[in-house]
Amino acid sequence: MAGPVPELEDRAMACAERLCEADRVLLASHIDADGLTSAAIAAQALERAGLPFETVFEKQLDADAIAAIAATDYETVLFTDFGSGQLDIIGEHEDEGAFTPVVADHHQPADRETEYHLNPLLFGINGASELSGAGASYVLARALAEVSDSEPAVAADGGEANEMSPSSSEPRSDGGTVVADAATTPRADNRDLAALAVVGAVGDMQASGGELHGANEKIVAEGVEAGVLETGKDLALYGKQTRPLPKLLEYATDVHIPGISNDESGALRFLDGLDLELKRDGEWRRWSGLTNDEKQTVASALVKRAVSSGVPATKIDQLVSTAYVLPEEPVGTELRDASEFSTLLNATARYERADVGLGVCLGDRDAALERARKLLRNHRRNLSQGIDLVTREGVTHEDHVQWFHAGDEIRETIVGIVAGMAMGNAGISRSKPIVAFAEKNDEEVKVSARGTHSLVRQGLDLSAVMGEASRAAGGDGGGHDVAAGATVPKGEEEPFVERADDIVGEQLS
Template identity: 40%
Template sequence: MECDTDGFFSKAEWIAKTIRRYSAVHVVTHIDADGLTAGAIACRTLERAGIAHTIEYVKQLDEPSLERMAGEGSKLLWFTDLGSGLSRKMGELGLDFVITDHHIPEQSREEVGAQGQKHLNPHHYGIDGANSVSGSGVTYFVSRAMDDANRDLAGIAVVGACGDLQDTRDCRLTGVNRDILTDGKAAGVLEWQVDLRYFGRQTRPVYKLLQYSSDPIIPGITGREGEAVKFLQELGISLKEGERWRSWIELGHDEKRAVVSAIAKLLLSKGFGARSTGRLLGEVYTLRREEVGSELRDAKEFATLLNSTARYGNPDVGLKICLGERGELFESAKMLLSGHRKNLVEGLQVVVDEGIVEMEHIQYFHSLEYIRDTIVGIVTGMMLNSDSVRKDIPLVGLAHSEDGKTKVSARATRDLVDRGIDLAAALKAAAAQVDGVGGGHNIAAGATIPRESEQAFLSILDGQIAAQISARSGGV
């Protein structure tokens, strides 16, 4: 489909005009970093427009929750970072709704238009929702259309995009995401530069930044604290300033250059090609109004902090931080973050202990109760990025959730997507066959299924992936 950004922006204008006519709105958002930033943008926009508002967070929108909302009065419902997979049902239930989402929509632009839906989704305009704009970005464009003064919300919109890893494919944000960057720069809230892309530039001691490096992996150093320290010492980099560990942003230009070229040299000498070294550097996004050295100063670190509030049942903490609250609330978010890090490390160990089962076209692990259903997707992605997993078939993670169901997360590589794999379509179809619900993106998708249908679901999914590959290669 040809890219119609004008159409996308004019739909945003139209939706903005419609929202202005309401006096009360209920925001429903996704419980992850992109969802929280999207929800925060919606709430701040409504607040500035003098519209009363409430918010709720959901892991995965399903028909029962829509039916509940239908019975709850006359407010406008504003779905952010979700909703596009259930817009037909919303229409059938007679809901009064707005959707600003970037997940693959079930209805076409024509259908949505014919029903007069206030439904903004980049896929309807040939804009790639996996890389070019996230839920927070789509919401931001409606917010900007409501009031030019909302351009200062571009900073948290970029946090949402980074939370959804939209900067990873090209090592920079692309597409309409760049419009958000330009706005943020003009509003004085954002700046960006090319720098080392590893996580933790603001807050991690430099050796930890290297020890936890994953994209690209540094052979002999990733995962090895002692080697990371030695590597830096041999380059003459002082690790401490007095008693305090130095972070990446405290290094001088020459020190940074020495580290980057030493890593590049090491990668090349170990046979990693230009593709690997090319991923060392990329754009990094700085929130100018946040304190230097804080988790909130770097967009990727901010997003991780938000994930660690949302995924442990405290999305309100994350939302309030997006809305500018600090102090004690920020301290409790940092506590959640250190717990989150610990859980991720333990989660990876669970996968190693439980082992990965290979089927013909997928591989999976089952973490039972040992990994929270809210972080099994992150663990699956980290696992697929690690050295120890096959890259030629998607990885699926299963976890038991508290409500007695099973949460499924699937992750693919870019190569697999290029070869025709679409996890959103496969999970949606496979989940539907076992009375579950699924969807997401071609490269990353999720589902919730009845616990007793796990094996049936996995075999159907295996068949779905087989069919996608064979359809693309023109095979039988």
């Protein structure tokens, strides 16, 4: 196997061989953008390997969810984008003979070993910044293509696939796809799935410093070689495909430019002052529709404004980053840009519609995409209201962390996103990690924490913070160094914050 991550090659092959021994597979995955792309990659790889499967999603892989999985009659379960942190519980069911787990994950593993465990952290690769859950699923998919002796034109239910061209695919209702491949195409060895792996990595906040690093870079290279990805330097602004130019600039707050960022009239004046045709038929054009010369003119004027406004040079450098484009998707759509694609996916599963996000990943550009766009509009509205609430109400500052409690005013599935987006607003520091609470049910509270890559470089590890602080408060948690989550009993928020503040202080001292 000439896989993208040599360090994982042997383990990936072992996991793939075990899956190929199964009569059928239960595919269980997380619900965020990384989890959805992980599931879509695994689903297509299983389908192409001729392995029947069923897909289920879990918001949180807790003891009850694992017990429900164990109660099914599946003898083989593939966990994607979670499972490592729950190996102690999974292992109990494995010991009882309930099922054999195959795990493709990138989160911090529990203190338990299992044979078919594909995780970059086991091989010296950073799972928070160098390989996402979708990346681990992609490595497994490449191995599955290598070890499978199935004819790729055979459907997973044993039926015959439709006659199609080598590059075509057709979504299946069970979460897989029927695909016909010529032996020389990227689909024959699953390299075409690299695009989804990149969407997952970007959605998992792994593009630190404006680009993907480590093992992720190797997956990008395979995607470019397969023709499903294009990369290049571009403005580091969210919404280049879909937002009208004034909104693109107004909402560009990562690098705050006085008179433009968070300033609708200022953004309009800035654009009106450029000698360009930025409106057509009375409508503002989008960045994706500008010519290269027009983009250069806008970008140069933006940098000049930043310099004259006193924005530090280090911040101005952040105005440019690496763009990850899916060239097979139409210009001007959310699906063409990896960042916008990942946001669209987040807007589905966080509102209990993981099936819609999976459908989009598997190529449904009709009903699933239409529904996803409606969910995205609702998601953006909820995020905006949440950010306004946090900014208006403010946060409580401890020595080393800042926090707020949203109660039932922000959905527990999006409170972490709101917290991260609110950092940098008035009274909300970017020099401290932020902890957010939201009601989960009558007995539990969801906790989400967000940091910055700069804090991580100084020693911050929110996975350790959330794990230790939540357990001290009678709950449990984990995640990544820059973003993590937990669940604690209601009423235990104060001891959680106290312990979290102490741990962060120790990490950053």
